[in-house]
Amino acid sequence: MKIQEFIKKVQDKEIDVVEHTHKVLEECKKINKEYHYLNTISEELAIEQAKNVKKNPKGKLAGLPISVKDSICVKDIESTAGSKILKGYIPLKHATAVKKAINEGAIVIGKTAQDEFGFGGFSTNVGLNFKIPLNPFDKGRATGGSSGGAGGLTQKASFPHIALGECTGGSIESPASFCGVFGLVPTYGRVSRYGLIDYGNSLDKVGPLSKEAYGTALMLETISGHDPKDSTSLKEEVGSYTNYLTKKVKGLKIGVIKEAFSEGTDKSVSNVVWRSIKKLEDNGCIYKEITLPITMKYSIPTYYLLATAEASTNLAKYCGIRYGAHEKLEGNFDEYFTKVRSNNFGKEAKRRIIIGTFSRMSGFRDAYYIKAAKVRTLIIEEYKKALKNFDVLITPTMPILPPKFEELKKLTPLQDYMMDIMTAAPNLAGLPHLSIPVGFEKNLPIGMMAISDHLQEGKLIQIAKEFS
Amino acid sequence: MDINKELILKVAKNARLELTDQEIKEFLPQLKEVLNSFSELSKINTDKINPSFQPIDIKNKLREDQEEPSIDNKELLKNTKHKKDNYFLGPKAI
Numbered sequence: 001m002k003i004q005e006f007i008k009k010v011q012d013k014e015i016d017v018v019e020h021t022h023k024v025l026e027e028c029k030k031i032n033k034e035y036h037y038l039n040t041i042s043e044e045l046a047i048e049q050a051k052n053v054k055k056n057p058k059g060k061l062a063g064l065p066i067s068v069k070d071s072i073c074v075k076d077i078e079s080t081a082g083s084k085i086l087k088g089y090i091p092l093k094h095a096t097a098v099k100k101a102i103n104e105g106a107i108v109i110g111k112t113a114q115d116e117f118g119f120g121g122f123s124t125n126v127g128l129n130f131k132i133p134l135n136p137f138d139k140g141r142a143t144g145g146s147s148g149g150a151g152g153l154t155q156k157a158s159f160p161h162i163a164l165g166e167c168t169g170g171s172i173e174s175p176a177s178f179c180g181v182f183g184l185v186p187t188y189g190r191v192s193r194y195g196l197i198d199y200g201n202s203l204d205k206v207g208p209l210s211k212e213a214y215g216t217a218l219m220l221e222t223i224s225g226h227d228p229k230d231s232t233s234l235k236e237e238v239g240s241y242t243n244y245l246t247k248k249v250k251g252l253k254i255g256v257i258k259e260a261f262s263e264g265t266d267k268s269v270s271n272v273v274w275r276s277i278k279k280l281e282d283n284g285c286i287y288k289e290i291t292l293p294i295t296m297k298y299s300i301p302t303y304y305l306l307a308t309a310e311a312s313t314n315l316a317k318y319c320g321i322r323y324g325a326h327e328k329l330e331g332n333f334d335e336y337f338t339k340v341r342s343n344n345f346g347k348e349a350k351r352r353i354i355i356g357t358f359s360r361m362s363g364f365r366d367a368y369y370i371k372a373a374k375v376r377t378l379i380i381e382e383y384k385k386a387l388k389n390f391d392v393l394i395t396p397t398m399p400i401l402p403p404k405f406e407e408l409k410k411l412t413p414l415q416d417y418m419m420d421i422m423t424a425a426p427n428l429a430g431l432p433h434l435s436i437p438v439g440f441e442k443n444l445p446i447g448m449m450a451i452s453d454h455l456q457e458g459k460l461i462q463i464a465k466e467f468s
Numbered sequence: 469m470d471i472n473k474e475l476i477l478k479v480a481k482n483a484r485l486e487l488t489d490q491e492i493k494e495f496l497p498q499l500k501e502v503l504n505s506f507s508e509l510s511k512i513n514t515d516k517i518n519p520s521f522q523p524i525d526i527k528n529k530l531r532e533d534q535e536e537p538s539i540d541n542k543e544l545l546k547n548t549k550h551k552k553d554n555y556f557l558g559p560k561a562i
Contacts, residue, residue, distance in 0.1 A: 092543055188523045202522050231529045232522065294512070301506035312483060321558050323547035329559055334484060336559035342486040350485055351495060354476065355502060357483040371509050373519030378512070380520060414501045430523025454524060 003064065003215050006160040010053065010063035010105075017063035021050035021107055024065045024159050028109055031156050035139070036131035037149040038110040039070045042077045049107045059105030061222060066101055067154075067163045069147050070111040071118060072206060073195040074098050081197040082114040082146075083127040085344035086324045095195025096230070097164055097206045097223040104222050112149030112163060114171075116346045117311065118199040121174050121419050122408055123148025125348040132405075136179055137444055141402040144178030147209065151175025151183070154209045162219045163209040168199045169303050170423030172207050176435040177397035177447025182464055183209045184216040187454045188430030189234040191220075192227030200310035201232070203303075203427055213468035216434065217241040217461045236455055244458040245465050250284030252391045252459065258289045259296035260395035260422055268441035273396045273448045276438040276467065283466060290386055290393075292425075295379045299425035302379065304417055305359050305372035306428070312356030315341075315349070351413060380429045387431075387453040392463055395422045397435040397447035426451045434460040436467050469507055471500040 001009075009015045025043050032038050046065070053063045068074055071081035073091035080086040094102065102108065116127040123133050123145035133148040135141040136155040143152045147165035152175070154163045165172040167185045176183025184207045191206045198204055208219035224238040256277060261270045277287055320326050320340030327340050345353070359368035386393060399421055408416070426433045431454060435447040448467075452459045476496055480487050487495065541554055550557040 089547055092539055092546070189526070228531065232526055234524075298509060298512065301509050304502070305506055305509075316484075321548065321550055321556055322544075326549050329550055329557065331559060333559045333561055338484045338486050341484055345485075347491070347494075350487070350491065351498065353483045353485060354479050354495065354499060358475075358479045358499075358503065361479065361482065367510065368503075368506065370519055371514065373521055374514035374517045375509055375512055376520040376523075377517050378514070380523065412501055413498045414505055417502070428523065 001160055003160045003162070003210070003212055003218065007060070007062050007064055011057050013057060015063065017054045017057065018047065018050045020063065021046050021065065024109060027158065031153065035136065035152055035156060036133045037113055037153040037156070038067065039080060039082065039113050039130065039149070040078050041110040042074065042108050045077060046107050046109050049102065053105050053107065057105070059103065060218065061101055062105035064106050065109045065159055065161045066106045067110055067112045067150060067161065068098055068108055069150055069164060069166050070114050071166050071197040072098060072164055073197065074108055074111065077108070077111060079111060079197065080127070081117050082130055083116045083345070083349065084129055084325060085318045085340070086197070089323045091195070093195060095206070096192035096227045098195065100223045101164070101219070112147065112153060114149060115146035116349050117197070117315070118146040118166065118168050118171050119311070119348045119352050120145045121170055121416065122403070123175070124405065124408055125346060127346050128344070135402050138402070141404050141444070142178065142408060144174035144398070144402065146171040148175045150209050151179035151181060154181045154211060155179040162215045164219070165207055165209050166196060167205050167207060167427065168203045169307055169427045170420045172209060173397045173423045173433065173435040173447065173449060176209050178402040178445065180437045180445030181209050181211050182213055182216045182437065183207070183435045184220060184457070184460065185427070185433050186220060186224065186457060187234070187432045189232050190432070190455065190457070191223050192230040192233045194227055194229040198314045200307040201314070202310060203307055213461060213464035214242065214245060216464065217245055220457060239458065241457060241461055244461040247462050248284065249280060249462050249466055252285045252462065253389065254280060254285050254287040255290040255386055255390035255393045256287055257296065257393055257395045258291050259293070264421065265396055265399040266401060269396045269399060269401065269446050272439040272441060272446045273394070276448050277394060280463065280466060292382050292386060294375070295382050295425045296421070298375050299379060299428060300417055300421060302372045302375045303420065303424035303428055304355065305368050306376065308352045308356030309360050309369050310356070312353045312360070315353055376428050379425060383429045383431060391452065391459050393451040395449050397422060397449040401441060401444045401446070422449060430454065432457045432460060434464055436464050438467055469503060471496070471503050
């Protein structure tokens with residue numbers, strides 16, 4: 001059943017939402033045994049919410065099961081961001097995005113698996129003692145990351161469902177592409193970050209993943225808006241994103257980023273995305289190839305230097321005193337702090353803390369951190385210039401098909417980081433973008449990414465509708 | 469840029485991380501590769517360019533300095549084992 005039809009039936013009391021939620025939870029447990037998409041299944045909370053909705057079936061998400069990435073806080077439900085250092089942490093409040101969804105009748109079924117703190121593009125960098133989620137199309141391959149559990153569950157669930165994911169440099173788009181679903185990253189600041197366990201404050205965004213373009217539009221209009229609790233949230237009014245689902249794409253100008261189809265991109269990915277661009281042309285879009293030389297060449301180092309610098313300061317708050325993992329209290333503060341961190345962070349978290357700390361250290365700061373922040377300005381300017389002439393820019397979402405786990409093991413961290421070649425740049429510029437499932441090759445899904453100017457999410461939804 | 473064991477240990481110490489010998493052995497070539505590659509940013513001229521610490525222009529947003537209800541003390545202490553007399557208990561500071 002489609003999302004819109006399901007919600008209407010709940011509102012009209014044609015579906016027993018408590019009974020339905022029980023069935024959903026059973027299916028989640030079954031899927032989870034095989035695919036590891038959920039770190040926690042919030043059974044009690046979901047049933048309690050379902051009972052409330054049954055009594056009062058209002059709200060634009062009435063009775064709809066939603067999953068929440070483990071880095072987004074849900075009150076009274078363990079929220080670990082996929083890290084051992086936050087094992088046992090029970091938030092005292094909902095994140096704003098979660099609260100807004102619940103207020104509209106959504107039912108939280110659980111917390112989805114992810115790379116530790118979002119540190120990865122494949123969900124293989126899960127924290128110590130966490131399970132790696134498996135691709136819904138081939139269990140020997142990765143889901144993409146870091147919102148891998150969100151992508152996998154969205155594809156695998158037979159019930160209507162929307163996932164709340166989080167993206168810093170590709171964490172919604174990558175799993176959306178590798179799991180064959182829609183994944184929308186809003187403009188930076190469009191959705192409040194309050195209650196999000198942060199990775200990089202100037203980059204983090206909460207956004208939806210769904211099997212339907214409708215689901216991404218519906219969730220975006222539910223969770224968007226200014227929040228006094230997040231000083232970076234935008235005050236601009238939120239429009240009706242679902243209205244864009246009925247707008248025709250005729251006349252939209254598309255810039256196809258040439259560098260994204262170079263030899264580094266798998267041929268089958270390029271072919272399927274080009275075929276989709278031609279489809280848009282057939283439907284009245286006008287496309288032209290363009291180049292973004294600085295953006296496409298320098299976004300990876302720029303992104304990783306800024307993101308790790310921010311992460312290394314954010315992670316300083318995990319000191320084993322107020323919440324999360326504890327150790328026996330002994331030694332002085334530095335000794336205790338060092339012990340908690342060394343015992344509970346995974347390898348990739350340690351690597352990123354070291355890169356981020358290095359780039360901010362006296363003697364290196366100007367050449368690395370500040371330099372990256374300056375190049376970020378050039379990248380933003382290059383995008384802004386292109387978006388003066390085009391409504392939407394297009395690239396593949398990921399340069400490859402979903403990789404096998406044994407292939408990923410052979411990659412060095414640098415080679416791993418390079419896989420974010422398409423996604424890091426729009427995130428540096430805070431531009432909204434949407435990964436659209438556009439086809440398959442060897443039974444594996446391929447995503448096309450559409451990027452628009454700040455606050456122009458509607459245009460992305462218009463494009464997505466053509467493939468829904 | 470010479471990324472060597474001493475430098476990695478110094479950075480790790482600043483970051484309050486104690487790396488095992490195995491971790492140092494594994495991380496050193498990886499970090500060398502990453503940081504040497506990232507230094508390619510030096511090729512771009514950014515002489516007259518201001519850094520962007522946010523992707524969009526965000527002005528200072530200040531709120532009125534008013535009293536607001538806060539989280540209950542007992543609630544706040546729920547997530548820790550290290551507490552005493554309604555306070556967090558930490559390691560020795562001095």
